[in-house]
Every structure is written in structure tokens, then in C-alpha cells.
Amino acid sequence: MTPDEFKAWRKTMGFTQTEAGKALGITKWAVENYERGSRREDDRPVIIPRSIALACRAIFLGLEPWRPEINQN
Numbered sequence: 032m033t034p035d036e037f038k039a040w041r042k043t044m045g046f047t048q049t050e051a052g053k054a055l056g057i058t059k060w061a062v063e064n065y066e067r068g069s070r071r072e073d074d075r076p077v078i079i080p081r082s083i084a085l086a087c088r089a090i091f092l093g094l095e096p097w098r099p100e101i102n103q104n
Contacts, residue, residue, distance in 0.1 A: 032084035034068035
């Protein structure tokens with residue numbers, strides 16, 4: 032997921048940066064870094080983890096957290 036794709040996801044969902052962070056379990060600062068593609072404090076590149084990209088997709092699709100079915104037999 033590129034920084035532009037991440038920002039497009041957030042805007043499509045109608046989230047502020049703070050709301051996107053809460054939905055993904057990350058800070059607003061991480062959202063800002065992902066959208067910028069680099070860290071604000073030292074300008075080092077930031078790679079958006081696959082887990083975040085997959086979480087964005089799951090939220091977009093309205094998926095609920097996975098819970099295993101427990102066999103009652």
C-alpha cells in the first residue's frame with residue numbers, strides 16, 4: 032500500500048487521521064507518517080506494513096474481527 036493509497040482509503044472511509052488511527056489501533060502520528068511516506072522527525076522512509084493494508088481492506092469491507100467457532104460437541 033502506498034502513502035497515496037492509504038490516504039485515499041482514509042478519505043473514502045470518511046475518517047479523520049485520529050479516527051483512522053483508532054480504527055487501525057495505531058496513533059494519529061503513525062497515520063500522518065504513513066500518509067507522508069516518511070517520518071516527520073528525521074524524514075526516514077516509512078513502509079506501510081502488510082498487516083495495516085489488510086486491516087484497511089477489512090474495515091472497508093465491514094468485516095468483523097475473526098473469532099473461531101468452538102465446537103460444543
